[in-house]
Amino acid sequence: MIDLKRLRDAPEEFKAAAARRDAGLVSQLDDILKLDLHRRALVRQVEALKADRNHASEEVAHLKRQRADTTELLARLKDLSKMIKDQDQELREADRSLKERLLGIPNPPLESVPEGDASANQELRSWGELPRFTFEPKPHWELGETLGILDLARGAKVTGSGFPFYTGQGSRLVRSLINFMLDLHTQEHGYREMWPPALINEDSAWGTGQLPDLENNMYVTEDGLYLAPTAEVSVTNFHRDEILLGDQLPLSYAAYAPCFRREAGAHGKDTRGIIRIHQFDKVELVRYCTPETSSDQLELLLGHAEAVLQRLRLPYRVLALASGDIGFSSAKTYDLEVWAAGVDTWLEVSSASVFTDFQARRANIRYRPQPGAKPEFVHTLNASGLALPRTIVALLENNQQEDGSVRVPEALVSYMGVDRLTPNGA
RNA sequence: GGAGAGGUGUCCGAGUGGUUGAAGGAGCCGGUCUCGAAAACCGGUGAGGUCUUGCGGCCUUCGAGGGUUCGAAUCCCUCCCUCUCCGCCA
Numbered sequence: 001m002i003d004l005k006r007l008r009d010a011p012e013e014f015k016a017a018a019a020r021r022d023a024g025l026v027s028q029l030d031d032i033l034k035l036d037l038h039r040r041a042l043v044r045q046v047e048a049l050k051a052d053r054n055h056a057s058e059e060v061a062h063l064k065r066q067r068a069d070t071t072e073l074l075a076r077l078k079d080l081s082k083m084i085k086d087q088d089q090e091l092r093e094a095d096r097s098l099k100e101r102l103l104g105i106p107n108p109p110l111e112s113v114p115e116g117d118a119s120a121n122q123e124l125r126s127w128g129e130l131p132r133f134t135f136e137p138k139p140h141w142e143l144g145e146t147l148g149i150l151d152l153a154r155g156a157k158v159t160g161s162g163f164p165f166y167t168g169q170g171s172r173l174v175r176s177l178i179n180f181m182l183d184l185h186t187q188e189h190g191y192r193e194m195w196p197p198a199l200i201n202e203d204s205a206w207g208t209g210q211l212p213d214l215e216n217n218m219y220v221t222e223d224g225l226y227l228a229p230t231a232e233v234s235v236t237n238f239h240r241d242e243i244l245l246g247d248q249l250p251l252s253y254a255a256y257a258p259c260f261r262r263e264a265g266a267h268g269k270d271t272r273g274i275i276r277i278h279q280f281d282k283v284e285l286v287r288y289c290t291p292e293t294s295s296d297q298l299e300l301l302l303g304h305a306e307a308v309l310q311r312l313r314l315p316y317r318v319l320a321l322a323s324g325d326i327g328f329s330s331a332k333t334y335d336l337e338v339w340a341a342g343v344d345t346w347l348e349v350s351s352a353s354v355f356t357d358f359q360a361r362r363a364n365i366r367y368r369p370q371p372g373a374k375p376e377f378v379h380t381l382n383a384s385g386l387a388l389p390r391t392i393v394a395l396l397e398n399n400q401q402e403d404g405s406v407r408v409p410e411a412l413v414s415y416m417g418v419d420r421l422t423p424n425g426a
Numbered sequence: 427g428g429a430g431a432g433g434u435g436u437c438c439g440a441g442u443g444g445u446u447g448a449a450g451g452a453g454c455c456g457g458u459c460u461c462g463a464a465a466a467c468c469g470g471u472g473a474g475g476u477c478u479u480g481c482g483g484c485c486u487u488c489g490a491g492g493g494u495u496c497g498a499a500u501c502c503c504u505c506c507c508u509c510u511c512c513g514c515c516a
Contacts, residue, residue: 040476040477043476044477047475047477047486048485050484050485051484051485053496053497054497056497057444057496058445060496060497061444061445061497062445075496077496078496081496081497243436371454371455372454372471375473
C-alpha cells in the first residue's frame with residue numbers, strides 16, 4: 001500500500017512517480033486526495049462529539065453516585081449518541097472507500113527503474129557461453145519423452161493440461177534441484193530454511209499484493225483459501241502484524257513450495273512442454289530489512305539467485321525491468337533469464353524485487369530501530385532461487401548430447417547419483 | 427465432526443455495566459544508593475488515528491465484526507483462533 005502521508009505532503013512528486021508506471025494513476029490519486037480530505041473532516045467532527053459525550057458520561061456517573069437527578073442530561077446524551085452513531089457510520093464508509101482505493105494503487109517505481117513498457121527493459125549483463133551444437137538441439141518435451149522423465153500426456157489425463165508428471169530420474173531431478181538450491185542458500189548464503197503451507201488466506205493475499213491484482217490467477221478453495229501462487233505470500237506474511245527488533249534485521253528465509261497458477265488468459269502462449277504450467281516447484285528467497293539497506297539488499301539477493309545458475313553452469317542474462325513492466329507491489333525488479341537451446345530463447349527463471357515498504361504497509365510488518373523507538377515499516381524483498389521447470393528446460397536442452405543423453409551438471413551429480421541421464425537409465 | 431474451557435498491555439495475571447488504557451507481578455528504560463555490581467527504593471514504559479510550528483490535546487483500541495445502553499473488557503449475536511476429552515484419519 002502506498003504511503004498516504006507522502007502523497008498528501010508531496011502530491012505532485014508522488015503523482016509523477018506513479019505516472020512512470022501508468023499515467024492513468026494520476027486521476028485515481030487525485031480521487032484519493034479528495035477522499036482523504038473528506039475523511040479527515042469527518043474525523044474531526046465525530047471526535048469532537050465523542051469528546052463531548054465522554055465528558056457528559058462521566059458527569060452522569062458522578063451525579064448517580066450522588067443520587068442526583070440525571071433525567072435531563074440523559075435525554076441530551078441520547079440525542080448526542082444518535083448523532084455519533086450516524087456520523088460514525090458515515091466515517092466508516094469513508095474509511096472503507098479510501099482503504100479500498102489505496103489498496104488498488106501499485107507501488108511507484110524507484111528512480112533507477114528504466115522508464116517505459118516491456119520494450120524498455122534493459123539488459124545489464126550476461127553470464128556463461130551459449131552452448132553450440134553439431135546437430136539440431138531438441139526441445140525439452142522431446143528429450144523428456146525419450147528419456148522417460150516427463151509425462152505431460154498422463155498429467156493431462158489425471159488432472160489437466162499444465163499439470164505434468166515427472167517420472168523416474170525426472171522426479172529425482174526435481175528433488176535434487178530442490179535440495180541443491182536449499183543447501184546452497186542455507187549453507188552459503190545464510191538463509192533460514194522454511195517449509196510453508198501451500199494454501200493461504202485472504203488477508204495474506206492482500207498483504208503481499210496478490211489481491212486485488214492477481215485474483216483471477218489464483219485457485220480458490222470452497223473455504224475461501226487460495227492455493228499459494230508463490231511462497232513469497234506465505235513467507236512474507238510469516239511476520240504479518242508483528243513488530244520486529246531492529247537488530248534482528250536483515251531476516252532472510254529460503255522456502256521450497258509448490259506454486260499454483262491458473263494463468264487465465266495465457267492460452268496459446270508457451271503451450272508446449274513445461275515452460276508455462278499450472279503447478280510448479282520453486283525455491284523462494286525472502287528478505288526483510290531496514291529502509292536504508294534495501295537497495296543493497298536487492299543486489300545481494302540478485303547475486304544469490306545468480307549463484308544457482310552459475311553453479312549449474314547455465315548461461316543467463318540479467319534484465320532491469322522497465323517501469324511499465326514491473327509487478328504491482330514491486331518498486332524495482334531484475335529478471336534472470338536462462339538460455340534454453342532447444343526452444344532457442346531466454347526464459348525467466350527468477351525475478352528479484354524490492355517492494356520498499358509497500359508490502360510491509362499492507363501486511364503491517366514493522367521494526368523498532370532502537371529499543372523504545374517508534375516502530376517503522378520494514379522493507380521486503382524476494383527472488384526466486386529458482387523456479388524449477390524452466391531451470392529443467394535449460395538443463396535438458398543445453399546439456400543434451402547427440403546420442404539423446406543429457407549431461408548432469410557437476411553440482412547436481414552427488415544429488416542425482418549419476419552424471420548422465422540416458423534413455424534406459426530411467 | 428461432537429462435547430467442554432478459554433482468548434486482556436512485551437510476558438504472567440486480575441477484572442461481570444460508570445474516572446479501567448485497564449489492579450498486581452515480571453521484564454525493559456531512567457534515577458537514588460554503591461568504589462563498582464547486586465539488592466532495595468522512586469519514576470517511566472503498547473499501538474493507531476487526528477489536531478498542533480512545538481509543548482501537548484482529543485479520539486480509537488481488552489481475538490475480529492456487529493448489536494443493546496447515556497455509558498461495555500464486562501450483556502447479546504456471528505465469525506476466527508487456542509487448549510482438553512471423544513470420534514475419524516495420513
